[in-house]
Amino acid sequence: MEYLIIFFGVMVVLFAIGVPIAISIGLTCLTVLVLRDGITAIPAELFALQIMRGLNNFPILAIPFFIFAAAIMNVGTVAMRIFDFANALVGSVRGGLGHVNVLASILFSGMSSTAVADVAGLGQLELKAMRERGYPRSFAVGITGASAVISPMIPPSIALVVYGWQSGTSVAAMFLAGLVPGLMVGAAFMVTSFVMSFWLPMPLSPRPALPETARLFWRALPPLLTPVIIVGGIWTGMFTPTEAGAIACVYALFLSTVVYREMTFALLMDVLASTVRFSSIILFIIGIATFYGWLLVRLRIPQELAMTIASLDVGNTTIMLAIVLFFLVIGCFMSVVEAILIFTPIFMLTIQALGIDPVYFGVLMVLTLSCGVITPPFGNVLFVLAEITGMPFEKVSLAVVPFLLPILAVIGLTLFFPQIATFLPALVL
Amino acid sequence: EQIEIHNTMSAGGSEEAAITRFTEILEERAPGRFDIAPYLGGQLGDETDILELLNLGQTQMALTGGLFMGQYAAEYDAVSVPFVFPNWDSVEHYVMETDSGLAMQAQSRERGNLVYLGPQMRAFRHMTSNREIHTPEDLHGLPMRLPQVPVWVDVWSELGVQPIVIPAPDIYFAMRTGQVEAHENSLASPYTRQMWEVQDYIITTAHLSFPWHWVASARWWDSLTEDDQSLIREAVAEARAHGFTVEQERDDYYRAQLIENGMSFIDVDQAPFRAAAAPAVQRALADMAEGVTQDIQAAIDATAN
Amino acid sequence: MMGFAQLEAGFARILELISMALMMALVAVITYAVLGRQVFHLPVAWSEEVGAGLLAWMVLLGSAAAWYHRRHLVIDVVLRRLNRRWLRGFCIFIEIAGLLLLVVAFWGSQSMMRVSVHNSTTALGVSYSFLYLALVIGLGAMILFSIAQLLRLIRGDEAALPNYESEGEWNT
Ligand code: NA
Ligand code: NA
Numbered sequence: 001m002e003y004l005i006i007f008f009g010v011m012v013v014l015f016a017i018g019v020p021i022a023i024s025i026g027l028t029c030l031t032v033l034v035l036r037d038g039i040t041a042i043p044a045e046l047f048a049l050q051i052m053r054g055l056n057n058f059p060i061l062a063i064p065f066f067i068f069a070a071a072i073m074n075v076g077t078v079a080m081r082i083f084d085f086a087n088a089l090v091g092s093v094r095g096g097l098g099h100v101n102v103l104a105s106i107l108f109s110g111m112s113s114t115a116v117a118d119v120a121g122l123g124q125l126e127l128k129a130m131r132e133r134g135y136p137r138s139f140a141v142g143i144t145g146a147s148a149v150i151s152p153m154i155p156p157s158i159a160l161v162v163y164g165w166q167s168g169t170s171v172a173a174m175f176l177a178g179l180v181p182g183l184m185v186g187a188a189f190m191v192t193s194f195v196m197s198f199w200l201p202m203p204l205s206p207r208p209a210l211p212e213t214a215r216l217f218w219r220a221l222p223p224l225l226t227p228v229i230i231v232g233g234i235w236t237g238m239f240t241p242t243e244a245g246a247i248a249c250v251y252a253l254f255l256s257t258v259v260y261r262e263m264t265f266a267l268l269m270d271v272l273a274s275t276v277r278f279s280s281i282i283l284f285i286i287g288i289a290t291f292y293g294w295l296l297v298r299l300r301i302p303q304e305l306a307m308t309i310a311s312l313d314v315g316n317t318t319i320m321l322a323i324v325l326f327f328l329v330i331g332c333f334m335s336v337v338e339a340i341l342i343f344t345p346i347f348m349l350t351i352q353a354l355g356i357d358p359v360y361f362g363v364l365m366v367l368t369l370s371c372g373v374i375t376p377p378f379g380n381v382l383f384v385l386a387e388i389t390g391m392p393f394e395k396v397s398l399a400v401v402p403f404l405l406p407i408l409a410v411i412g413l414t415l416f417f418p419q420i421a422t423f424l425p426a427l428v429l
Numbered sequence: 430e431q432i433e434i435h436n437t438m439s440a441g442g443s444e445e446a447a448i449t450r451f452t453e454i455l456e457e458r459a460p461g462r463f464d465i466a467p468y469l470g471g472q473l474g475d476e477t478d479i480l481e482l483l484n485l486g487q488t489q490m491a492l493t494g495g496l497f498m499g500q501y502a503a504e505y506d507a508v509s510v511p512f513v514f515p516n517w518d519s520v521e522h523y524v525m526e527t528d529s530g531l532a533m534q535a536q537s538r539e540r541g542n543l544v545y546l547g548p549q550m551r552a553f554r555h556m557t558s559n560r561e562i563h564t565p566e567d568l569h570g571l572p573m574r575l576p577q578v579p580v581w582v583d584v585w586s587e588l589g590v591q592p593i594v595i596p597a598p599d600i601y602f603a604m605r606t607g608q609v610e611a612h613e614n615s616l617a618s619p620y621t622r623q624m625w626e627v628q629d630y631i632i633t634t635a636h637l638s639f640p641w642h643w644v645a646s647a648r649w650w651d652s653l654t655e656d657d658q659s660l661i662r663e664a665v666a667e668a669r670a671h672g673f674t675v676e677q678e679r680d681d682y683y684r685a686q687l688i689e690n691g692m693s694f695i696d697v698d699q700a701p702f703r704a705a706a707a708p709a710v711q712r713a714l715a716d717m718a719e720g721v722t723q724d725i726q727a728a729i730d731a732t733a734n
Numbered sequence: 735m736m737g738f739a740q741l742e743a744g745f746a747r748i749l750e751l752i753s754m755a756l757m758m759a760l761v762a763v764i765t766y767a768v769l770g771r772q773v774f775h776l777p778v779a780w781s782e783e784v785g786a787g788l789l790a791w792m793v794l795l796g797s798a799a800a801w802y803h804r805r806h807l808v809i810d811v812v813l814r815r816l817n818r819r820w821l822r823g824f825c826i827f828i829e830i831a832g833l834l835l836l837v838v839a840f841w842g843s844q845s846m847m848r849v850s851v852h853n854s855t856t857a858l859g860v861s862y863s864f865l866y867l868a869l870v871i872g873l874g875a876m877i878l879f880s881i882a883q884l885l886r887l888i889r890g891d892e893a894a895l896p897n898y899e900s901e902g903e904w905n906t
Contacts, residue, residue, distance in 0.1 A: 018813040019828050020806040026835040044842030045485050045849065048869055051839065052846075053478055055790040056865055058596075058782045061764070064757060064792070170598060237606030239768050240599065242785070246764035272754040280753065280796030281806055287793070297472050335807075378809065477853065481862075484849055500853050540852040577779055577856050593771065594779040 003299050006032055007292075011342075012333075021338060022281075026288045029295050036299075047291060054290030055283060058242055059165040064279035065245025066113040066156040069226070071271045072252035073111050074121045076262030078223045082107050083125045085220035088213045091205030097135055098143055098193025098202060101126045105147035106186045107220075109154040110227025111248075115336075115373045118148040119384045127389060133203050138399035139196065141389060145381050145396070146403030147189055149370045152336060153182030153363075155230055156248070159336045159370070161241065162286065163362040166293070166344040171241040172234045173425040177359045179231075180424055181367060181414050188406030196402075222255050235428060286341060293345035306349035316354050320361075320415055323347065324368050331372025335380065339369050360414075363421040367411055374400045430657075431464045435479045435491040436641070437471040442617065443679055444492055444641065445469055447549060447672030454664040462657075484542045486648030492549065492641045498533060501540040504718040505533035507725055508548075511584050511636040512699075512706045513714075514725070517550050517673075518732035520638055524548050526731070527724035537644075544650045546643035546665045550673045552680040553635040557619050557628045558611035559604075563697060565589065565705035573611040574600050580713045585613075587709035588702065604628060616683035625690040632695045634702055643669065742882055746802035749875060753796035756788050763788065780857040787855070790865055794872025801876045804883075804896070814898040821895055822887060829884045836877050843869035 010031050014024035026047070033042055054060070073079075083104045090099035108122050123144050130140035152159040155175035164171035196202070208216070229251060230244045239247060256263035296302055309319060330339050343365070351361050373381045376397045386393045414420045434451070438444045445467070452465040473479065473488070476496045482488040498506040507513055507523065514520045524530040525547065534545040556562070560571060565588050573590040575582050582592045593609050600618075603609040604627035611628075612618070613636070619628065643665045650658065688694065714722055767781030800806055813824060843866050850862035886894035 014831075015809050016812060017828070018808055018810050018824060019831055020808050022806060023828075023832045023835055026839065027831060030835060030838060042838060043485070043487055044838050045846050046487060046842065047839040048842035048846040048866060049478065049481055049485075052790060052865055052869060053474060055793050056786045057789065058786045061760065061785050061789050064760070064789070065764075068757065068761070168598075170602070172599075172602065235606075237603050237608040238772055240595075243764055243768050246761050247768060249761045250765050269754070272757060273750060276750060276753045276757055276792065276796040277800050277803070277805060279757075280793045281800050283789075283793040284797040284800075285807065294473060297468075300466075377811065477862075480853060481846070481850060484853075496856070499856065575777075577782070579779070579857060582777065582779060591775060592777045594777045596782070 003032060004301050004305075006035065007296065007301070021335075022285045022288045025285065025292050025342075029288075029291050032295060032299070050291035050294050051287040053294075054287035057165070059161065059171060060283065060286060062156070062161045062171070062242040062245040063113075063158050063282060064275065065242070065249055066158065066161075067279050067282075068271070068275040069156075069245065069248035069252045070112045070117050070121075071275050072249065072256050072263070073223060073226070074117070075267055075271060076256055076260050078111070078255075079108065079122045079125055081216075081220040082223060083122065083129070085216045085224075087129075087205050088208045088216045092207035093194075094204070095190065095193035095197045096202045096204040097126070097130050097133060098139070098197065099190050100205070101130070101140075101143050102147045102150075102186050102189045102193065105150050106154065106183065107224060109151040109182065110230070111156075111223060111252075112151050113156040113158045115148040115151050115370060116380050116384055118151040119144060119381050119388070123148065123385065124388055133205075135202055136200050137389075137391070138395070139200055139202075141385055141391060141396055142399040142401075142403050143189060143193065145374050145385050145400045146407070147186070148381050149374060149407060150182050150186050152366055152370050153178040153185065155179070155227065155234075155241075156245065157366070158282070159340060159366045160362070162337050162340050163344060163366060164241075166340060167348050167358050167362060169358045169362060170425075173359050174362055175231065175234060175241060176425040176428055177363045177421045178366065180420055181363055181410060184410045184413070184420070185367075185407055188410055189403065192403060192406050222259055226251060282337060285338065289338070289341035292342065296345050302346050302349040305346060306353045309350045310353045316356055317416065319350075319354065320356065320364070324364055324411060324415055327365060327368040328371060331369040332375050333378060334369075334372070335378070336366065336369045336373065339372075340365065357418060357422055359425055360418040360421045364411065364414055367407070367414065371404065371407055371411075374404070430462065430653075431466060432489045433466045433468060433473075435468045435471075435473060435482075435488065435493070437476060437494065439470040443549075443551075443672045443676035446675040447668040448492065450671040451664050451668035454667055455660065458664075459657075459660060480541060480543075483644065483646040486542070486646050488646060489649045490643070490645045493644055494641065495639055497537055497541055497543060497642070497644065501543070502533040502536040504716070505529045505536070505721060507714065507717065507721055508640065509578070509637075510580055510710055510713045511554075512703045512710055514638065515729060516732065517553075517638055519725075519728045520640060521548055521550075522732050523724060523728035524640075524642075527728055529718065529721045529724040532718070538647055542647040544645040544647050546645060546662060547669050548640040548642050549669045550676050551638055551640050552615040552617070552676055554613050554615050554637045554639065556611055556613040556632045556634050556636075557624055557630065557692075558632060559627070559629045560610060561630055562632045562695060565702050571611050572609050573613070574603060574609040575613070580709075583713065584706050584709040588705050601627065616680055616687065619692065620683040620686055623690075625687065625692045628692065630693050630695055631687060632697055634697065635699060636702070636706075641672075738882075742802065742879070745875070746799045746879070749795045749802075750799035753792050753799060756792035756795070760785060760788050760792065783855050783857045783860075787860070787865055791868040794868045795875075798872045798875035798879070802879045810896070810898075813896065818892075818895065822890075825895060826884065826887050829880055829887060833877065833880045833884070836873055836880060840870065840873040840877060843873055 007028060011024055011028040014027055086104040086107060087100045090103050093099055104122055105118055108118060112118050126144050127140055157178060160174040160178050161171055164174040226248055230248055233239045233244050234241055351358055373379050382396050385396045434448055436444045448467050455463045476494050479491050480497055483491060495509045508520050537543040537545055562568060569589040571590045572593050574595055575585055575592045577594050585592055595603055600612055601622050763781055763784050767778040770776040770778040816824060847863045847866035847870055850866060853862040854860055883894060
């Protein structure tokens, strides 16, 4: 167990002093190996073997695909089309652009696979519209940031892919399992907007005539089909989640070049370059973290943890509650994907030993860790918001706080009613 | 002395039983001498990863599948070809006693740093389907799941199925959605995957017993004393025998359970299937080393009773 | 030294261009596999293998290019609060720490490349050496970029230090 302290302590120190994430994780492994076997017996081959195990990996291929598809979609007017359609649907309901903001994020989450992609793409439009209509700035910033958390819950989702792969759970099942909790988070935000509209000035959009709504729907339809293709294709068994990623790329390319004619060769090269850069950075971390997870198992840390926790003789719900609180704290300090990579191998054996459904566990894990993207000190979404709005980081952080409550409510519900996560995959798969 | 033993199956099967027996025997005959650490369920990696760890001397032993033969000694790998060996004894004889088997062992050591300790029986593979199959003609156009093993795909294509190569975890789902209507494996597969929900028939083609193999890393093995080596060899032999018994019990149990859950067994005459598959089987054997065909026959003759 | 900087940038660009081409190839291969199975009823048994192998190459070359651009994820809350002198010291330490890991992994990679000549993939029988070559090239390039960066830092090149005035506090 003393190794667990080294595993965690060395890594955190390296993170904190600014060593790149991937290198920190790798150096932690190196430290553990040197402490175990001595400096002369460093098994250098293990680094190569394990990095390759993480990268020569079909399920993980979904990640660059979904990043690429979202980047292509973000080039043109897709975000605007979705925003306009959401506005026509719910902009006239009490709560106004608050609902629009949430609904647009739900619709957009079927294309984007990370929370940051949501604020960076759609967030600008939402903030601009709310500012023009005179919505209070902190409300605008808060709901824009918070609604981005829906994205990793609704397929496609990098976090769910990584969890599925790491835990040996079907990615298709994870995609279906995230859907209902994701929509519940959206619904909880809408309730919050509705309630807040009683004391905040939140002007409504005019209700458009039916033909106008139909026109906006028609304009938004092609991109809205992306999630239908992804989930439908997986559901009917036409393709695997990884293959769905490739199909989504082809579809996005088709839309942007043939249907909208917004894609030029120069733009495509830009999109490709940023896709390759972002994917490589994430996957290089995944490669090295594969070694980290392997080494943990090799030193039998998860095995011992599982035995210790199983011998505690408290109920599964209590244990899950403790783990969820732990993840809420961890989420503040680590990005979602990194935390999944590090903690899935640690907790998986415990989960199996206690007979907890890994699908339910994964959904809770992703949902709780995702809160970290909108909490200080390292919330990526907060950084993006501060960048877009020019608001100080502290103010942005405060603006998001009220919206943590609805998320926590959904986490609590899912915790005590696992069926929220598990019934859809059980029904369909 | 720590001995890590790897296997890709999860706990509860004949694999775990054999490894447990192996541990007991060593503990009994050399108390406290060895510290056995089993890693079941592919905890430290799939077969490819474990072969590389053994090659490097980074781990000690494994109860591994047939992959290493394809990698290091493909020209002697007759035990991976369906419809070749009629029973388990002939498989064991081929690997342990014939020149081809010994050449396979030598080449695995030379190319993959593997010390070969013996095969462990795995129940014969059959096919499941939601179509009634009595003769090879009934297979025509049947969308059947096959693993990514070229010779298996070739043989089953010869039999007329439409092969669909998908990973094992997706099988049940693919059956549910109708992408796949059949698959082949030992009875543990339809039982653990609860296939009675998506498949109606089990056709006892008994086309292959695809064994486990006890192997050790040569780098580690060579560092042991001769006494320890022979002790481990003995323990492996007894563990294999125990694994055999447990595997047969499990197979009978699976059969009973599958029937109870509503699956129908069709006990087909294997001969027409063997005949229909023959061209593909011949193609596979023709690629192998000289003497393999004779050694197969010798193994079959030697174990016929 | 102008010539060297251009050479370095050109090398990084080539790595990135190859990585981009591989990304397009991945889309093509997997789409072909889906069409092959669903439309033409051909089992494309090699698509997973080729997809996974190309992914490894794409990531390692792309990762090297990103290393040159110093775009790998860093938590920089401490770094951005240091004065220039301390920042240089930290950067040199971080670069050396990175080099240490990269050299160990590189050493292991070239060794694995030799050890795994007889290990080959199941569908196409491609030797694993070809996969480990991607690690050798990718990690090798990262080592070269790191050495160049280290030399710049030690020489006292101001441009080699991160400039936090012009960057936002997030880098993805
Ligand atoms: Na999403
Ligand atoms: Na939003």
